[in-house]
Amino acid sequence: MSNETGSYEREYCGTEFESGPKKAGHISQNHREDQQRDEFIHALQRLATELGHSPAMSEMDEKGRYTQKAYITEFGTWNDALREAGLEINKPATVSKAEVVEAIQSLSEQLGHPPTVEEMNEYGQYSRKAATKHFGSWNNALRSVGFEPNHEEIPREELIEEIHRLAEKLGRAPFISDLNSDSRYSLRGYIRKFGSWNEAIKTAGYEPFTPFTGPDHPLWAGAEKRERLWYGPNWKTIRTRALERDSYECQHPGCQISSETHRDQFSKSLHVHHVIPLRSFHDDGEIDYERANMLENLVTLCVEHHAQWEELSPLRPDIQ
Incomplete structure (x- = not known):
């Protein structure tokens, strides 16, 4: 852009140039990636204005200047691109089953293999929560797309660390229901490693949640x-x-x-x-x-x- 003295200043680095072509040459040589990122953001913002809402990946592919794959390559995830553009993140609660299937298929094409829970949370358009809402579990969501389910072989130490993270966030030992909304891992991973959720909780050093206790409970620990x-x-x-x-x-x-x-x-x-x-x-x-x-x-x-x-x-x- 030109300032009052007639020189041209590069916004990213503040360097001044005598002419527009010299500024353009400097950008091409030193700031091409910055300029491309800026163009991605502006294109995303323009499409959001046209649609009246934050674009879904499918809408970017259909109506946008660049593909959703280009955004994920540049920003890491689709939601990170939305954040960079100052747009509202797509809410899983409004996502349809067909959109979840499309997001899994799209991420699978990018990765070259069926995505894991962690990959879906990190790189997918929607999180695992959206998938489990419609299909009951992540592996059921994979089956619906025609993929073999993952076994989620996660080290015990990482599962225990995740329980501690959830407990610190929630201010209490996590419940099974908390896994669907807050956890990086599904219940299946804990069952495969510990046999049950309660065993995982006890291994992490917490008291399992049990709403009914005492001798009136059929499974009371003091019974024969x-x-x-x-x-x-x-x-x-x-x-x-x-x-x-x-x-x-x-x-x-x-x-x-x-x-x-x-x-x-x-x-x-x-x-x-x-x-x-x-x-x-x-x-x-x-x-x-x-x-x-x-x-x-x-x-x-x-x-x-x-x-x-x-x-x-x-x-x-x-x-x-």
């Missing part, structure tokens, strides 16, 4: 071992009937992991969960197993989603 593990005389039969009714698949919305796949991934059978918990059928020191184990009170779940249902019990994730 037989009482803690026994679900009644008809449990084996009714459990098999529940599995058969549910076609040996997890019934959590969007999951449907099969018994065979579940055993491959977790080395254990699918769980059968009491929708209305056993404690609700506890009366005068006895549990009414006949009522508790009625087929309509049972649902087949994978170990991952069983933990989520237990935390919400007696509510159900699909109707809460």
Whole structure:
């Protein structure tokens, strides 16, 4: 730009030039990347003005001057580009299932492989939270695109460190529900390493969340071992009937992991969960197993989603 003395000043470095061509030559030689970044930002801002909202990656590809891939190469992630341009970040709550699928496919093309949770959080248009909202889990989202699920082999130390980070942020030991909104890792990673969420919490040095304690709880730690593990005389039969009714698949919305796949991934059978918990059928020191184990009170779940249902019990994730 020209100042009052008639010279030309380069905004990035403050150097003055006698003519416009000399300034342009200096920019081309020394500030080409700065100029390109500036042009990306202006193009993004112009498109946002035209649309009346922060552009989605698909809108940039369709209507923008540059592709969304160019922005991710330049800024690292699409949301980082929006931040640089001073635009509002796209909110996952408004994202459709089709948009999540498109974002996973797009990131997969850029990476050359199906994205992990961490890659989606860092480089994707939307975070894992948007995917799990529609599909129940990250691996289910991958399956919907036709990819094989990730096993999320994350070192124990990193998982424990993440629990500490969440606890510091929340001011308490994190719940399973906090993983969907705040965690870098999914519940599946913790189950694969520790066997259960409560074991992960205890390993990290925290007291697990348990809304019901004391001798009235069917799983009370002070009870006899037989009482803690026994679900009644008809449990084996009714459990098999529940599995058969549910076609040996997890019934959590969007999951449907099969018994065979579940055993491959977790080395254990699918769980059968009491929708209305056993404690609700506890009366005068006895549990009414006949009522508790009625087929309509049972649902087949994978170990991952069983933990989520237990935390919400007696509510159900699909109707809460």
